[in-house]
Amino acid sequence: MASERGFRAPSLLLLVLLALLAMAGTLALAAGAGALRDSPRLAVLCMLAAVALALVAWRAVAALGARGARPAAGKSPALALEQQTLLDNALALEARLEHAPIALFRIDLAPGATALVCALNANARRLVAPGRATDPDDLYRQLIAQPVDRRSMIGFDTERGVERALVAVSALSVRGSAQRLVALMPVESELEAEALNAWRQLVHVLTHEIMNSLTPVASLSRTAYDLLDDLREHLPADVNTDLAVALDAISRRAGSLVEFVGSYRSLSNVPPARAELLALSELFERVAILVAPAWRARGGSASFSVEPASLVLMVDAGQLEQALINLLGNAFEATAQVAGAHVNVSARLGRGARLRIDVVDNGPGVPDALIAHIFTPFFTTKKQGGGIGLAMVRQLIHCNGGTVRYAKSIGPGARFVITF
Known part of the structure; x- marks a missing residue:
């Protein structure tokens, strides 16, 4: 044609x-x-x-x-x-x-050359940008080492602490070149939420059952101790003494256990957050009035800063205030033997316009071996501690849609980071 x-x-x-x-x-x-x-x-x-x-x-x-x-x-x-x-x-x-809700990476596997990892979308670039993963090369090495066609869990250091992520890897060939496509989804927040829910249910069941048993023991032991007064004249003196000591000990111990278990019950009975618009500068002023005098009384100091001063947050003011007081109480105890003890509470906007509150002291810090356990209910390193202070902090922050992590401080001391 x-x-x-x-x-x-x-x-x-x-x-x-x-x-x-x-x-x-x-x-x-x-x-x-x-x-x-x-x-x-x-x-x-x-x-x-x-x-x-x-x-x-x-x-x-x-x-x-x-x-x-x-x-x-x-x-x-x-x-x-x-x-x-x-x-x-x-x-x-x-x-x-580009806008997929997971981080996508490509790994080029040229023969005889070092495997090259490249971020493919916005989530991947944010993950390895300054301020998130503290050591991107370590993250890349972990991605290269992951097996193909099998899901696995990895952990990497961030400015907010160790973060866990789910990884899946697929192998493919593009124009004769071997490549791998890696999908990485951070799940730390979801795992933390599930752990909190599991602990809350466990504490609720345990405290309920323990309280049901302890309450009648405490009541009956106190009643028996009172009845002993009517029987003293009919019993030998040594028997009277032994019974009085035993019943008093049972009554006191049962009463202490009731109070002890009652404090743990608060972990499972945190009321729902009532969010309101809160100016952080006003919140910090109230907290400073409560805690700063105790620091000054022993020769230390507590400082508070908000940048910019107009920062506001939609949160339950009472619950956030209680969480800060608990963290500052821990810092006060941790720096008891430190000359010139100091704690600083600062609020600012971090990457992605997320609000970040740092509580930093100059105490001995938390040993690396204990970092993974400090938010666990019942766990404590104090002789007189009950192990609910930091657990309550995490519960209160989580109820308000935030997260709290322990981050390794550049200098000496402990750093807790609250993020909303």
Whole structure:
């Protein structure tokens, strides 16, 4: 078909040119014969015929051009539409990958070369940007070492502490080059929420059952101790003494256990948060009035800062205040033997416009072996501690939609980071 169109177009053009040549030849012969001089009418007719032939030739050339262009015009829109569709699909796929709710990485495995890890979307770039993963190279090494087609859990250090993430790896080949596609989803917040819920249920069941048993023991032991006064004259002196001591010990111990278990019950009975717009500068002023005098009384100091001063937060003011008081109480105890003890509470906006509150002291800090356990209910390193202070802090912060982590401080001391 293409060859036929290519043949017909020159043929038509050749016919038009022959017609024009014939017309020109006729006019030349007529002029040479002197007919045009003798007959003005013939001259006019020849001129009209020439104009007519020229018009026919022009229309033929125009039709030839249109006929030659029509197949291209008929083909070009379809091709352009197909190309535009492919471009739109590629852009849509790129947008979906860029905003996928997981971090995507590509690992290039060139033979004889070091495996190269590349972030593919916004979540991946944020994960390895300054302020999140403290050692991106360590994270890359862990990704390269993950097995293909099997999910696994990894942990990496961040400015808020160790964060755990679920990893899945797929192997593929692109243009003959071996690659791996890695999907990484941080799940620390979800795991923390599930752990809190499990502890809350466990504490609720234990305290309920223990209280049901302790309450009658405490009541009956106190009643028996009171009845002993009516029987003293009928019992030997040594028996009276032994019974009095035993019943008093049972009563006191049962009463102490009731109070002890009651304090743990508070972990499972935290009331729902009543969020309100709170100016952090006002909150810090109230907390400073409560705790700063005790620090100054022993030669230390407590400082508070908000940057910018207009920072506000939608949170339950009472619960956040209690969480800060608990953290500051721990800092006060941890720095008891430190000369010039100091604690600083600061609030600022972190990466991603997330509000961050740091509580930093200059005490001995938390040993690395204990960091993973400090928020666990019942766990304590204090001789007189009950192990609910930091557990309550985590519960209160979590109820308000935040997280609290222990972060390794650059200098000496402990650093707790609250993030909303």
